[in-house]
Amino acid sequence: MLAAFLLSFGIFVGQTHAEPKLDKVHFLIPGGAGGGWDGTARGVGQALTQSKLIKHASYQNMSGGGGGKAMAYLIKTAKRQRQTLMVNSTPLLIRSLQKVFPHSFRDFTPIAAVIADYGVFAVRQDSAFKNWQDVVTVFQTNPRQLSVGGGSGRGSMDHLVAAMAFQAAGVNPKSVRYIPYDAGGKALAGLLSGETEVLSTGLGEALEQHKAGQVRILAITAEKRSAAAPDIPTLKELGYDVTFVNWRGFFGPPGLDDETVTMYTQVFEKMYQATAWEQVRERNGWADLYKPGAEFYAFLEEQEKTIGELLKALGFLQ
Amino acid sequence: MTKNRVGALVMLTLSIAYGAMALNLPQAPGMEASGVTPASLPIALSVFGIVIAVLVFILPGRSGGDDSVIATFKGLRWRRIGYLFLLMTGYGLAIKPFGFFMSTTLFLGGGFRIMGERRLKMILPISIAVTVVFWFALTRLLSVYLEPGVLRFLESN
Amino acid sequence: MLEGLLTGLATALTPINIVMVCVGVFAGTFIGMLPGLGPISAIALMIPITYSFEPASGLILMAGVYYGAVFGGSTSSILINAPGIAGTVATAFDGYPLAQAGKAGKALAIAAYSSFAGGTIGAVLLLVAxxxxxxxxxxxxxxxxxxxxxxxxxxVSAFAGKGQFLKGMLMTVLGVMLSTVGMDNSTGIQRFTFGQLDLVEGLSFLLLAMATFALSEALMTTLKPDETSDSAEAPGQIDFGSLKVSKAELREIAPSVGRSSVLGFFIGVLPGAGATIASFLAYACEQALAKGHARRQFGKGSLRGLAAPETANNAASTGSFVPLLTLGIPGSGTTAVMLGALISYGIQPGPRLFVEHPEVFWSVIVSMYLGNVMLLILNLPLIPYIARLLAMPKPFLIPFILFFSLIGVYLVSFNNFDIYLMVGFAGFALVFRLLDFPMAPMLLGFVLGGLLEENLRRALLISDGELSFLWTRPITLTILIITVIVLLLPLVRSGRNL
Structure with a gap:
């Protein structure tokens, strides 16, 4: 009994540490298994290991506090997390602003944004709205008539994207009648059952139904038309000066040295060329969006400013 | 005091406290128009709680059976339960710094000892064996990450 | 349709897919028995494994895990009063008393048959419609x-006849109160979180269930002084009994099974409702329909009380595939993960699934039926062995159950605050159980409270604050009328037993 015990310990000891450079990456996921962050981390990890860019990837789920727990944890244990990357995305930035937790991207070392999702607006196929113009017209005359459903709460992403779009059309974002649902799927069900008129959600959530003809996506918040759905006009080309991108990327612990950061960004750059990444991306329907280091930081500041102003306009922030 | 009454009293206090906290909830921005606020349901619940607790208190309970609180709580193994509670809290404290492996072994061993088992040659192997099985199944088979804590060499997955 | 069925059979009966069904059901049962390692995590973790197989195989595996988990959850509900997943809480109401009375074998067998019936009838309905x-x-x-x-x-009226009605309602209210802790989704306001980051996402069902059922149960057993329990040689509490279920007993539960499967299936079809509420509704429904002695048995070991929720939760699990496969809308956490998996296979569930990948659609349906058969064949003989584990001496069993419950919850959130919360709730549950207050209604209130409030507020938001939807919408009105009738029925029947 004791011998077997010692033997198993011996095996564990065999796999030790003290290895050079980027041998392994430990992904910290601020949500549960099966969620968006989880899928992103595991997908990226898989691409990296399959293309032999890193030797080993490990994953740690830590949900709670809307993502705040994982953030607090990374800050607290920063010294021994040199090889840890935390998945992040726009909702976390929004929650920082809403003060759901006391941390923000400034408390970390932003490494890079890797993929992006864009907001879309959809209506039922039998809806009277044939294009985004129609929606805006109705909204301009009588905002109370239009209900916009979304898969997150008031003041969260889906609401903000809708508010942003209407604001660009010259109306008061506060008058958007936003109906919150727990998740994108439920919001979609709400649209289809006739409970709401318009759906504000991510492209990935509604694309299939759009292709099937069940819903009609009227606009997308990207800069250029999406390759996955080239028939959807962007808000910009319709004449509204607004874009929004829900980025997903990685942060490192605070105080990470520049050398390590560069190492990570180089790995990500190489990842984009790899076929393994191509497969992962195809599978999940992600759009590439690469913003490393300083560019990422500047982008975050910009998004924070835009969203901050919007939150103030909506009355969520003083 | 009957059992019902003690329970009702506790619930009454809870409901009142809950209601008080509910009244202090901030107003939601942009929701001024609608009548239902985040505080609506809590306040309604608090009222229900108070009313039903009072009813349970004043109405006579089912007769027959031992209703006295003292009698129910007396003569039970409170010390053992106390130790078990301390053990569980200790587990919560230890699991991150000491790591899963260490904490679980200690927890199980401690638990066996509290429950009356004294033979070290039963306690030690069984607690370690159970821990090893779980550790293995979780980290290897299901690739769940478990804190290695003090035992650093268990780090790699 | 026949052609589709044959395609489905052909795909589902290939050796690899049969293996998938077996592995899935087997793994699912184990995972379901381990609370915390719920089907959601299990399926999510299995997804990468399935990439090397055909999409149909992957889906079959996941569906098998899903069913297996529901059944596994029932097993721990019955044997140690620890519901593995929310859908099996109602199973413990009558399952655990049966096990305590030495009829664990029969209880598990009935759970297996009911699950099989519910799943099969659900699969047939799915197929047809x-x-x-x-x-x-x-x-x-x-x-x-x-x-x-x-x-x-x-x-909650299930507790009406036992002189516990008011106390039951009080605990239900407590449960709903607990469901309000956390950030309010609709408005972003934090409620009752005391500034604790750990409470922002609210209390988890699993935590409450494990603390108030499993932990408190284990502690209660320890509390009572019992001379024989100190010796390590003394056998554990579970007297297994045989697995046999008599024909008369089967006849007794048959109508309940029939009704519950249809009820469960249709509730599963609704994206916003799932196995949990299906099981509670089926339980309440059967309790309301039972008369006299049969009715009084509910909560004490009624066979119908066990069969109804078990049938309903499997039927609902099957039903939840309808919105997933036909509309691409996930009806529950588990189906949401499966949706993600399907998308990563390159298959988009939705109206086009039927047209573009009929073999996926049909083979999933056929494998559901197979999965149910497998459940019965594989698990039934296995249960006695699994349950033998629980025959271990108390000094070892109790710490094991404590560990099991704590780690189960820890594995979901990796948060030690949860352990402290569990200890706190276990203490509360212990005291209140001694005071003779039932814990089950609290869990019921907790599970339903969140959904209740969310839907009420959303309905009011849409109607601009008008309550008229309560009586102007036909379906709503009908449901509410039935509710009132069900609530008043016990009071009318036995006016004295409040």
């Missing part, structure tokens, strides 16, 4: 869901 059911999926709006949740709360 899947595309048409898409319309049903969309017929419910927030107002209807609200009414449904209210009806679900009537399950």
């Amino acid at each position: 899947a595309p048409a059911l898409a319309a049903v999926s969309l017929s419910f709006q927030s107002a209807e869901y609200f009414a449904l949740m209210v009806m679900g709360l009537t399950a």
Whole structure:
């Protein structure tokens, strides 16, 4: 009994540490298994290991506090997390602003944004709205008539994207009648059952139904038309000066040295060329969006400013 | 005091406290128009709680059976339960710094000892064996990450 | 349709897929028995493994895990009063008393048969009416869901006949109170979180269930002084009994099974409702329909009380595939993960699934049936061995159950705050159980409270604050009327036993 015990310990000891450079990456996921962050981390990890860019990837789920727990944890244990990357995305930035937790991207070392999702607006196929113009017209005359459903709460992403779009059309974002649902799927069900008129959600959530003809996506918040759905006009080309991108990327612990950061960004750059990444991306329907280091930081500041102003306009922030 | 009454009293206090906290909830921005606020349901619940607790208190309970609180709580193994509670809290404290492996072994061993088992040659192997099985199944088979804590060499997955 | 069926059979009966069904069901059962390692995590972790197989195989594996988990959850509900997943809480109401009375074997057998029946009938309904059911999926709006949740709360009347009605209601209220802790989704306001980051996402069902059922149960057993329990040689509490179920007993539960499977299936079809509420509603429904002695048995070891929720939760699990496969809308956490998996296979569930990948659709349906058969064949003989584990001496069993419960919850959140919370709730549950207050209604209130409030507020938001939807919408009105009748029925029948 004791011998077997010692033997198993011996095996564990065999796999030790003290290895050079980027041998392994430990992904910290601020949500549960099966969620968006989880899928992103595991997908990226898989691409990296399959293309032999890193030797080993490990994953740690830590949900709670809307993502705040994982953030607090990374800050607290920063010294021994040199090889840890935390998945992040726009909702976390929004929650920082809403003060759901006391941390923000400034408390970390932003490494890079890797993929992006864009907001879309959809209506039922039998809806009277044939294009985004129609929606805006109705909204301009009588905002109370239009209900916009979304898969997150008031003041969260889906609401903000809708508010942003209407604001660009010259109306008061506060008058958007936003109906919150727990998740994108439920919001979609709400649209289809006739409970709401318009759906504000991510492209990935509604694309299939759009292709099937069940819903009609009227606009997308990207800069250029999406390759996955080239028939959807962007808000910009319709004449509204607004874009929004829900980025997903990685942060490192605070105080990470520049050398390590560069190492990570180089790995990500190489990842984009790899076929393994191509497969992962195809599978999940992600759009590439690469913003490393300083560019990422500047982008975050910009998004924070835009969203901050919007939150103030909506009355969520003083 | 009957059992019902003690329970009702506790619930009454809870409901009142809950209601008080509910009244202090901030107003939601942009929701001024609608009548239902985040505080609506809590306040309604608090009222229900108070009313039903009072009813349970004043109405006579089912007769027959031992209703006295003292009698129910007396003569039970409170010390053992106390130790078990301390053990569980200790587990919560230890699991991150000491790591899963260490904490679980200690927890199980401690638990066996509290429950009356004294033979070290039963306690030690069984607690370690159970821990090893779980550790293995979780980290290897299901690739769940478990804190290695003090035992650093268990780090790699 | 016949052609589709044959395609489905052909795909489902290939050796690899049969293996998938077996592995899935087997693994699922184990995972379901381990609380915390719920089907959601299990399926999510299995997804990468399935990439090397055909999409149909992957889906079959996941569906097998899903069913297996529901059944495994029942096993731990019955044997140690620790519901593995929310859908099996109602199973413990009558399952655990049966096990305590030395009839664990019979209880597990009935659970197995009921699950099989529910799943099979559900699969048949799915087969026959899947595309048409898409319309049903969309017929419910927030107002209807609200009414449904209210009806679900009537399950508390199950405690009416035992002189516990008011106490049951009080605990239900407590449960709903607990469900309000956390950030309010609709407005972003934090409620009752005391500034604790750990409470922002609210209390988890699993945590409450494990603390108030499993932990408190284990502690209660320890509390009572019992001379024989100190010796390590003394056998554990579970006297297994045989697995045999008599024909008469089967006849008794048959109508309940029939009703519960249809009820469960249709509730599963609704995206906003799932196995949990289906099980509670089925329980309440059967309790309301039972008369006299049979009725009084509910909560004490009624066979119907066990069969009803077991049938309903499997039927609902099957039903939840309808919105997933026909509309691409996930009806529950588990189906949401499966949706993600399907997308990563390159298959988009939705109206086009039927047209573009009929073999996926049909093979999933056929494998559901196979999965149910496998469940019965594989698990039934295995149960005695699994349950032998629980025959271990108390000094070892109790710490093991404590560990099991704590780690189960820890594995979901990796948060030690949860352990402290569990200890706190276990203490509360212990005291209140000694005071003779039932814990089950609290869990019921907790589960339904969140959905109830969310739907009510959304309905009010849409109607601009008008309550008229309660009586102007036909489905809502019907459901509410039934609710009132069900609530008043016990009071009318036995006026004295409040």
